[in-house]
Amino acid sequence: MINMGSVHDVMQTFAFRAIRTHFRENEGWECRQVLSPVTGNMTCIISREVWGRKEIVTLAVSYDEKPSMLPLEVLAATVKGKDLKGQYLVVPKAANVSAIPEQVHVLFMEAFGFVDGKLVWLTRKKNSMHYPQPEAPAKAEATASACEPYTA
Numbered sequence: 001m002i003n004m005g006s007v008h009d010v011m012q013t014f015a016f017r018a019i020r021t022h023f024r025e026n027e028g029w030e031c032r033q034v035l036s037p038v039t040g041n042m043t044c045i046i047s048r049e050v051w052g053r054k055e056i057v058t059l060a061v062s063y064d065e066k067p068s069m070l071p072l073e074v075l076a077a078t079v080k081g082k083d084l085k086g087q088y089l090v091v092p093k094a095a096n097v098s099a100i101p102e103q104v105h106v107l108f109m110e111a112f113g114f115v116d117g118k119l120v121w122l123t124r125k126k127n128s129m130h131y132p133q134p135e136a137p138a139k140a141e142a143t144a145s146a147c148e149p150y151t152a
Contacts, residue, residue: 012042014111015061018090037074059088065114066096092119
């Protein structure tokens with residue numbers, strides 16, 4: 001039997017991509033995954049040295065439509081007393097983050113999102129889901145049609 005991994009492994013790969021876009025290794029950030037108190041969620045302690053001081057960020061990844069604060073609270077308790085610079089929560093697009101406190105920075109994953117209450121993979125080209133983008137304001141000046149002859 002060949003073990004091809006699981007969907008959760010793929011989701012973690014995309015979650016790490018989202019984390020690396022905000023906490024780059026070339027800026028000194030080191031990501032250490034720790035055991036999460038919630039099954040299915042991923043938690044990390046991200047740290048770096050800046051001018052002799054250690055900066056620590058706690059981060060939790062949730063794939064739930066209504067993410068819980070429990071993983072971040074437990075993680076923050078483990079680094080209490082240190083230089084905790086912030087808390088981050090990585091969630092799929094369209095997740096309900098209304099219950100998340102303001103001090104927690106919410107990062108939305110580009111690869112996953114909720115559509116009609118279901119978690120879907122947004123990056124597959126054939127079956128991709130696109131969220132409506134806000135319309136750009138219309139330009140006030142009139143433009144000439146490409147079919148009209150040029151007159152000078």
